[in-house]
Amino acid sequence: MEHDEILSWLRETDEARLAELWRRADATRQLHVGGEVHLRGLVELSNHCVRLCAYCGLRAPNTSVTRYRMTADEVLRCARLAESLGYGTVVLQSGEDPGITRDGMADLIRRIKAETPLAVTLSLGERSEDELACWRAAGADRYLLRFETSNRALYDRLHPPRPGTVSDRIALLRRIRALGYEVGSGVMIGIPGQTYEDLAADIAMFARLDLDMIGVGPYLPHPETPLGAAQRPADDDQVPNSELMTYKVIALARLVCPRANIPSTTALATLNPRDGRELGLVRGANVVMPNLTPPKYRVHYEIYPNKVCLRETAEGCSSCLHARIIALGRTVGTGRGDSPNRRGRREPVGS
Ligand code: 5AD
Ligand code: FES
Numbered sequence: 001m002e003h004d005e006i007l008s009w010l011r012e013t014d015e016a017r018l019a020e021l022w023r024r025a026d027a028t029r030q031l032h033v034g035g036e037v038h039l040r041g042l043v044e045l046s047n048h049c050v051r052l053c054a055y056c057g058l059r060a061p062n063t064s065v066t067r068y069r070m071t072a073d074e075v076l077r078c079a080r081l082a083e084s085l086g087y088g089t090v091v092l093q094s095g096e097d098p099g100i101t102r103d104g105m106a107d108l109i110r111r112i113k114a115e116t117p118l119a120v121t122l123s124l125g126e127r128s129e130d131e132l133a134c135w136r137a138a139g140a141d142r143y144l145l146r147f148e149t150s151n152r153a154l155y156d157r158l159h160p161p162r163p164g165t166v167s168d169r170i171a172l173l174r175r176i177r178a179l180g181y182e183v184g185s186g187v188m189i190g191i192p193g194q195t196y197e198d199l200a201a202d203i204a205m206f207a208r209l210d211l212d213m214i215g216v217g218p219y220l221p222h223p224e225t226p227l228g229a230a231q232r233p234a235d236d237d238q239v240p241n242s243e244l245m246t247y248k249v250i251a252l253a254r255l256v257c258p259r260a261n262i263p264s265t266t267a268l269a270t271l272n273p274r275d276g277r278e279l280g281l282v283r284g285a286n287v288v289m290p291n292l293t294p295p296k297y298r299v300h301y302e303i304y305p306n307k308v309c310l311r312e313t314a315e316g317c318s319s320c321l322h323a324r325i326i327a328l329g330r331t332v333g334t335g336r337g338d339s340p341n342r343r344g345r346r347e348p349v350g351s
Pocket of ligand 1 (some may be wrong): 026055056057145146150187189190219220221222267303304
């Protein structure tokens with residue numbers, strides 16, 4: 001799909017034409033990844049962060065956050081819970097936390113891989129080549145790192161680098177791919193300063209990076225951040241951080257990367273708790289990521305406010321999601337739910 005076609009879909013307001021976009025995205029999803037919806041258990045293992053991302057509630061200077069870091073045993077218990085709930089993957093996510101060390105993390109990955117059949121996805125921020133290689137060798141299967149925006153000037157405004165370093169997530173994603181990980185990325189929708197042109201370029205970038213996983217969600221202002229406290233630009237070029245725009249991006253992501261695993265995200269469910277997740281799943285998505293973080297920690301992983309399911313148990317979310325998936329006429333995925341994109345192209349480490 002060409003840039004101009006992506007752009008015109010992003011600007012489309014006609015409901016009949018949008019219904020055609022949803023239909024195409026849903027048919028493409030069915031054809032390339034089928035009717036299974038994969039459940040990935042999310043463990044938010046630490047909310048410490050050294051970075052200053054202008055939109056994120058976990059940014060280092062936010063002193064109103066109670067910081068925590070889970071122990072390896074606590075994370076392992078979550079992984080066993082994921083297995084017992086029938087999930088094929090555990091996603092280990094954190095802020096950019098130097099307290100998560102190369103060797104400590106490698107040990108944890110090895111223990112999860114030895115004691116469960118789970119695929120392990122890491123989402124630990126911008127880490128060194130040495131760390132990424134070590135974790136891959138320890139058995140990690142996938143890595144998630146959103147590039148957030150392909151507009152370099154906007155990226156730089158939102159992401160001050162650590163002193164003495166350059167932050168280039170696109171380059172890092174290519175290195176992650178070269179290490180043999182399945183690669184996931186994505187963007188926030190409607191971040192202040194993001195134009196329609198920018199978002200169309202982001203979607204074209206998904207295809208250029210040949211992503212295995214694409215996560216997108218609406219930007220949700222956090223009051224304890226510089227961006228959340230600022231006034232939104234009200235000009236015609238500014239992308240709205242709306243539910244509708246999120247569906248458009250999910251659908252277009254499916255059309256440009258037909259075989260990718262695409263979650264219907266928590267941020268979307270936060271905008272529409274009633275049926276946002278379901279609408280994502282019928283407009284291109286094929287994954288959901290139930291939260292397995294122990295509730296006592298979960299409340300402190302406040303990237304944005306008012307997240308759904310904050311006080312729900314792991315079992316509660318599991319049965320809720322099963323029911324929602326069945327009600328859509330879809331099935332709950334079994335097995336690891338690896339990317340059909342890579343299957344046969346690459347042998348996992350150790351096999
Ligand atoms: N609103 C929505 N999404 C956010 N993220 C971070 N802060 C916010 C926010 N305020 C997203 C980023 C990050 C992912 C883990 O969460 O895209 O990559
Ligand atoms: Fe958590 Fe429905 S997914 S309660």
